[in-house]
Amino acid sequence: MQGVGFRPFVHRLAVSEELSGFVRNTAHGVEVEVEGALQALERFSLRLETETVAPAAVSGRRINEITPRGGREFMIAPSVPGMGELGVVLPDMAICEQCVAEIFDASNRRYRYPFTTCAQCGPRFSIMEGVPFDRERTTMRGFAMCAACQAEYDNPSSRRFHAQTNACPACGPQLTLLNAAGRECAIGYDAVRRAGDAIRSGSILAMKGLGGYQLLVDAGNDHAVRRLRERKHRPSKPFAIMAPCYEDAQTLAVISDEERRTLCSTAAPIVILRARGEGIAPSVAPANAWLGLMLPYTPLHHLLMHELGFAVVATSGNRGGEPIVADNLEAIEQLADVADGFLVHDRPIANPVDDSVARVIAGEATVLRHARGYAPLALRLPGHQTRDDAGTCLALGGHGKSAIALMSGSHVVLGPYIGDLEGAGARTAFARTVAAMTSLFSAEPRSAACDAHPDYWSSRFARHSLVTNIQHVPHHLAHVLACMVENNLEGPLLGVAWDGSGYGGDGTIWGGEFLWVQGNRYRQVGQLQPFRLPGGEVAAREVNRAAIGALFAVYGDVALTMTELRPIAHLSASEQQIYKTLLSGGFRSPWTSSAGRLFDAAAAMLGICATSSFEGEAAIALESAAANGESEHVLAAAMLREEQGRWIADWRPTLAALASASQRHEAPAALAAAFHDALAQVIVNVAERVGVGRVLLTGGCFQNARLTGGAVARLRAAGFDVWQHRRIPPNDGGLAVGQAAFAAQPMLEGPR
Numbered sequence: 234m235q236g237v238g239f240r241p242f243v244h245r246l247a248v249s250e251e252l253s254g255f256v257r258n259t260a261h262g263v264e265v266e267v268e269g270a271l272q273a274l275e276r277f278s279l280r281l282e283t284e285t286v287a288p289a290a291v292s293g294r295r296i297n298e299i300t301p302r303g304g305r306e307f308m309i310a311p312s313v314p315g316m317g318e319l320g321v322v323l324p325d326m327a328i329c330e331q332c333v334a335e336i337f338d339a340s341n342r343r344y345r346y347p348f349t350t351c352a353q354c355g356p357r358f359s360i361m362e363g364v365p366f367d368r369e370r371t372t373m374r375g376f377a378m379c380a381a382c383q384a385e386y387d388n389p390s391s392r393r394f395h396a397q398t399n400a401c402p403a404c405g406p407q408l409t410l411l412n413a414a415g416r417e418c419a420i421g422y423d424a425v426r427r428a429g430d431a432i433r434s435g436s437i438l439a440m441k442g443l444g445g446y447q448l449l450v451d452a453g454n455d456h457a458v459r460r461l462r463e464r465k466h467r468p469s470k471p472f473a474i475m476a477p478c479y480e481d482a483q484t485l486a487v488i489s490d491e492e493r494r495t496l497c498s499t500a501a502p503i504v505i506l507r508a509r510g511e512g513i514a515p516s517v518a519p520a521n522a523w524l525g526l527m528l529p530y531t532p533l534h535h536l537l538m539h540e541l542g543f544a545v546v547a548t549s550g551n552r553g554g555e556p557i558v559a560d561n562l563e564a565i566e567q568l569a570d571v572a573d574g575f576l577v578h579d580r581p582i583a584n585p586v587d588d589s590v591a592r593v594i595a596g597e598a599t600v601l602r603h604a605r606g607y608a609p610l611a612l613r614l615p616g617h618q619t620r621d622d623a624g625t626c627l628a629l630g631g632h633g634k635s636a637i638a639l640m641s642g643s644h645v646v647l648g649p650y651i652g653d654l655e656g657a658g659a660r661t662a663f664a665r666t667v668a669a670m671t672s673l674f675s676a677e678p679r680s681a682a683c684d685a686h687p688d689y690w691s692s693r694f695a696r697h698s699l700v701t702n703i704q705h706v707p708h709h710l711a712h713v714l715a716c717m718v719e720n721n722l723e724g725p726l727l728g729v730a731w732d733g734s735g736y737g738g739d740g741t742i743w744g745g746e747f748l749w750v751q752g753n754r755y756r757q758v759g760q761l762q763p764f765r766l767p768g769g770e771v772a773a774r775e776v777n778r779a780a781i782g783a784l785f786a787v788y789g790d791v792a793l794t795m796t797e798l799r800p801i802a803h804l805s806a807s808e809q810q811i812y813k814t815l816l817s818g819g820f821r822s823p824w825t826s827s828a829g830r831l832f833d834a835a836a837a838m839l840g841i842c843a844t845s846s847f848e849g850e851a852a853i854a855l856e857s858a859a860a861n862g863e864s865e866h867v868l869a870a871a872m873l874r875e876e877q878g879r880w881i882a883d884w885r886p887t888l889a890a891l892a893s894a895s896q897r898h899e900a901p902a903a904l905a906a907a908f909h910d911a912l913a914q915v916i917v918n919v920a921e922r923v924g925v926g927r928v929l930l931t932g933g934c935f936q937n938a939r940l941t942g943g944a945v946a947r948l949r950a951a952g953f954d955v956w957q958h959r960r961i962p963p964n965d966g967g968l969a970v971g972q973a974a975f976a977a978q979p980m981l982e983g984p985r
Contacts, residue, residue, distance in 0.1 A: 237289040237323065238352030239263055240309050241394040246284070248389065250277045253304035258312040258365030262321050268301050287499075292611075309395055312365040319625075319641050319674050320364035322357070322609050325443050325586070327501035327530035329354040331392065336532050337539070342381065345422045347533035348406045348580065352396040354499070358609060358649075359444040360398070361673060362583050368397045372581040379404035406580035408533070413573050415565040422536070428576045429540035437461050439550050439564055439572035443531050444586030444605045444649075445557035446550025446564050448572060449475075451543065455514035458546055462516060464571045466553045470847040471518035473503045473525035473588065475547040477538040485512050485544060486524050495591050495598040500606025501530035502589035507860070517546060522857040525590065530606075533578075549587055556652045556662035559585035584669055585662070586649045594938045595945040597959050601936055603636060603966050608649035609670075610960055612970065614640070614977050615721045624679030627667065627700065628972035629691040631684050631708070631965035633848065635659075637667055638969035639676050645718065645973040646674065650966055653848075654690040663694070682972035684708055686736035704976045708735025709746045709932070710755055711971030716931040716963070717750070718974050720956045724751035727758070727925045729916055729944075732932035732964070733773060733829035733848070742766065744827030744932075747880065747919050749983075756983040759880040759919045762786070762871075765822040766830060767815045775844055776851045777803075779830040780837035784892065785816045787885045797896050799840045828912070828934045831884065835908045838891060839901040849933070855905050856937050862902030868894070871915045873922060878984075880922050887911045906939070913943030917951050929956040933964040 243256040243265055252269035267277055278296070285291060332349045335341045343349045350356070363370035378386060382401050385393035393399045400406065402421075409417055410424035419427045432438055435457040438449045448465070450457045452474050462468060476482040479497060486506035488496065496504045508524040518524055527547065529535040538545070549557045550568060558564045559582040564575060590602035600607055628638040628645075633653045639646045648670050652659045671678065680702035683695040695703050706714075712735075713728030728748040737743035745761025764786035772778035780800035784792040793809040796802050804812070815822045829852060836842040836851035841858050845851050869886040887908070894904050920928050928948055935941045941957060948955045961967035 237326075238392075238394075238396070239285070239289045241352055241389065242285070242289065243281070244307060244309055244389055244394070246277060246280055247307040250274075250280075252277055253302075253307050255308050255310040257310035258367065264313075266299070267307075268304055312367050319611065319639060319644050319646050319676065321366075321611070322361060322364060322646075322673060323366065324500065324606050324608055324610075325356050325359050326354045326499040326606070328532050328535065332532065333535055336536065343401055345425070345536060346402045346405070347408055347425065347531070347536055348400055348578070349532045350396065350398040350400070351392050352394065353392065355398045356443055359582050359584050359586050359605070360580070363673060364675075366397060371397060372583050373398055373400070376400055376405050376580075406578050408576065408578050411565070411575040411577060413569065413575075415575070418574070424576060425533070425536050426540060428574065429537060431574050432541060432545060436573035437464065437571065438574050438576060439568045440533070440537070440576040441559075441561065441564070441578050441582075442533070444582060444584070444588075445559040446568065447547050447588075448550050448568070449537075449545045449547055452513050452517055452546045453543060455516050458514045458516045461546065461548075461571075465548075468846045469519055469850065471521050471523075471525060472546040472548045473527060473590075474513065474517065474544050475527050475529065475534065475538065476544045477529070477542060479528060481544065482526055482528060485509055486526055489593060491593045491596065491598055495593065496526070496528060498606075500589060500591075501528060502591040502600070502606055503527045503602075505590065505592040505601070513544065520854065520857065522860045527588065537576075547588075552658075554653060554656045555658040557585050557587045584649070584673070592936065592938060594935070595942040595957060597957060599936075599957070599959055599963065601962055601964065601966075602634075602650050603647060603960075603962050604650045607960065608647065610647045612645050612647070612718055612961075613721070614643050614645060614718060614974055616723045625671075625676040626680045626682055626973060626976040627671070627676075627678035627698075628682040628969040628976065629667075629684075629695050630969035630972070632686070632689040632691060634962070634964050634966040635663055635691060636966050636969055637663075637670060638973045639670060639674055639678070640973035640977060641676065643977075645970055646670075647961065647967070647970050660690055663691070667694075680704070680976060682706055682976040684711070684736065684968065684972070685738055704972070704979060706972045706975045707738060708968070709743055710748060710980065711968045711975065712931040712963075713748050713750060713755075713929065714971035714974040715961050715967040716929045716956060716958055716971075718970050719958060719961045720929065722927070722929065722956065724749075725925055726750055726927040726929060727920055727923050729920075729928060729930050730932045731828035731934035734770070734825065734827050737826075740823075742769075742823055742825035742827055744825060744829055745831070745882070746826065747923065749923065749925060750980075753978055753980045754983040755980050757879055758923050759882060761826045761828055761831065761915075762881055762883040762885060763824040763826045765816050765819060766825045766827075767812055767822045769821060769823050772830060772833070773845065773848070776833040776837045777843050780834040781812055782816060782822065783831065783834035783888055784838075785812070787889050787892070790817070795892075798838065798892055799895070800837045800843075828932075831912075832934070832937075834888070835891060835905070838888075838895055839904055841901060841905065849936075852934070852937060856909070856939050858902045859905035859909050859939050862900065862904070862906030866894070866899070866903040866907040868904075868907045868911045870911065871918070873918055880919050882915045882919055884912070884915065909937070909939045910943055913940055913947055916944045917947045917953075920948060920953055921951065926952070927954045927956075931958060931963050931967075935963045
């Protein structure tokens with residue numbers, strides 16, 4: 234409840250009921266002591282429950298009767314810091330409507346002031362250095378309030394009463410425009426105006442936002458967007474767009490009611506929407522049916538977008554593969570050959586946090602990148618009894634889309650998205666985030682949990698930490714447990730964990746798994762038909778390899794002579810022989826059950842994507858094609874067979890039908906749609922054979938709205954109860970929560 238004006242709300246409530254006492258923040262939440270007439274106390278308790286408004290929310294409360302003190306006043310008492318465990322930390326919030334009105338009101342003293350906030354909006358996590366949330370434990374501590382701001386802060390009737398971020402042009406952070414060499418060009422609102430002029434003329438602007446830098450460029454200027462792609466070394470991955478207002482967003486994309494609620498929420502994420510195909514340069518999201526779109530969420534964004542009046546590309550201020558830049562000097566050093574200018578300010582960012590990404594999937598707003606507006610996220614472990622003596626566990630997540638979590642007692646907190654741990658910069662940011670999160674929550678981990686893959690950098694980080702008690706958690710089990718935590722579920726249930734790859738522990742790459750979970754037991758009860766992946770992980774980028782491996786699984790050696798198929802057509806005779814050797818003998822061709830690689834194979838077979846420049850490109854392209862396809866085409870169903878105590882979903886008939894239809898030059902869009910439908914039906918078929926009535930869907934493949942929507946609808950029609958992700962990403966960004974749950978209650982693999 235901290236950081237949302239809850240203490241001022243309690244103050245007004247208590248005073249209106251003529252109660253004495255106090256309200257104060259603690260590291261655990263909020264403590265209220267009230268004294269007065271019995272009827273007034275009862276009304277206060279009821280109103281506290283019924284009149285609390287979002288974003289404040291009471292997750293639980295405990296009431297004790299104490300001896301009256303005989304007080305006469307009600308006050309907001311000093312906070313009680315440093316009480317250990319996992320304190321309350323709020324995510325950053327988008328600017329509220331009242332503050333927006335102020336910055337466009339020429340008669341208001343905050344007219345055009347880009348750091349306007351109140352008790353209901355503004356930065357929280359990104360500026361916090363400790364809990365409870367008080368100004369002296371934020372990066373706002375360097376800005377002493379002027380007399381006017383202090384008067385608002387002290388006035389119970391002001392909406393800035395005890396607003397820890399309160400500031401104005403006279404006492405708050407200031408804005409400066411720098412040229413590419415880092416020299417000052419303008420300050421204050423003139424910096425905003427000139428930054429707008431630069432974008433309008435086609436320049437690339439690096440702007441310090443709420444949780445880090447963004448790179449901005451005119452989204453309608455194809456030349457400028459392509460220049461940004463060249464400088465960021467980002468050939469085809471779609472860029473996100475910021476529209477000036479909701480009405481402008483509607484001209485760029487089709488927006489449902491749930492998508493509108495997500496777009497306009499206090500989290501204000503990038504929302505994946507169906508593009509209308511107009512008003513945006515082709516190079517923004519090439520060959521993509523969707524557009525990542527967000528609205529202005531800080532006063533600075535509102536002012537700049539008001540100046541421009543058109544949509545801009547708003548992408549993370551970083552170099553390819555590196556974490557978002559949050560420091561002014563680092564920005565000038567690292568983005569010097571990317572940006573033409575820098576719009577900076579002097580409010581330090583304590584916790585860098587990127588823009589969040591969300592998508593409405595099967596009717597549910599689902600977070601795909603857990604960052605600004607959502608992180609950190611506090612959750613309660615289902616069915617887990619608090620163990621105060623257990624200490625804190627640090628869960629280190631995966632390798633791609635890394636994020637960490639802290640677990641103490643029955644609570645777990647998921648931190649923000651960090652990035653892929655391939656580069657040195659991301660690894661430094663990972664270590665920095667571990668230090669920042671443990672410091673912020675005053676946590677001293679006694680144990681750690683990490684992925685079972687020994688070569689993940691996060692796993693190596695665990696081995697080199699000072700913690701000796703380390704749990705290695707199977708990748709796909711962590712996915713299932715994360716979804717169980719989010720939905721407060723206990724077994725028995727069937728977890729369907731589909732993704733690109735994960736450590737199987739049996740020498741194969743998993744990725745199309747069906748896991749049965751009950752109590753502290755789990756068992757692999759099903760799997761997609763394994764196939765060999767020539768080149769191993771290289772196939773994630775060279776998508777044709779996945780198709781060649783899958784076709785080899787269908788046709789054997791003959792596949793390599795089927796030159797009428799697109800993945801084979803380009804192969805020379807010597808290449809055909811090399812693939813035959815690799816796939817027949819298994820040299821550098823590990824077995825995989827990966828659903829992600831199967832989607833890649835289908836995309837390559839339909840000529841939709843042969844190579845991938847970013848993770849998931851082929852699968853996204855396949856779903857994009859399916860969005861334009863009819864559902865009338867039906868591919869042959871997968872066969873099920875029982876093998877060593879588990880169900881093997883043999884997709885080879887489906888792929889053979891896809892190959893035949895492709896040879897007949899049937900429309901790729903219709904075939905892409907039919908392929909999604911066939912795989913959705915496989916999930917139902919396996920669930921029926923396993924015979925557990927409750928099914929949850931998790932793993933990166935369920936970012937695919939068509940696959941997830943199809944599976945949910947078919948499962949429900951067949952009588953199953955179905956759960957999916959909403960606040961925890963279905964991809965590897967949610968792994969740490971599952972690892973924390975495993976650490977709280979270690980599980981054993983049951984016999985098949």
